[in-house]
Amino acid sequence: MAVIPAFTGDGTSIALASGIGAARAVLAGESALAFQQRFAGALSRQFALARAVNATLRARLTRGLTVAAVGALPQLATLLARATRLSALAVYRSSTMKYAENPGPNAAST
Numbered sequence: 001m002a003v004i005p006a007f008t009g010d011g012t013s014i015a016l017a018s019g020i021g022a023a024r025a026v027l028a029g030e031s032a033l034a035f036q037q038r039f040a041g042a043l044s045r046q047f048a049l050a051r052a053v054n055a056t057l058r059a060r061l062t063r064g065l066t067v068a069a070v071g072a073l074p075q076l077a078t079l080l081a082r083a084t085r086l087s088a089l090a091v092y093r094s095s096t097m098k099y100a101e102n103p104g105p106n107a108a109s110t
Contacts, residue, residue: 005054010050043086046084
């Protein structure tokens with residue numbers, strides 16, 4: 001797993017989602033490696049964008065341009081914030097969907 005840049009403010013959400021997903025994976029009999037690969041894959045776009053924004057904000061020249069762009073287009077800040085936050089769909093794809101299809105050996109039978 002990677003660490004998302006702190007400016008996104010999403011580290012705790014990702015930690016909680018990965019913990020819930022890992023628990024579901026254990027109950028479904030999935031290996032840790034398979035879960036980690038799937039979870040990281042579901043968040044790869046979010047992490048890549050967050051790293052790019054972080055790099056932009058750390059460099060003096062691009063930081064000034066970014067601040068000016070957000071000043072001119074405040075919606076840009078909202079767009080970037082949403083794109084670097086944990087998506088409910090990503091969480092769903094990384095945990096719930098797989099286990100709904102295969103509840104695992106410990107699932108209650110109906």
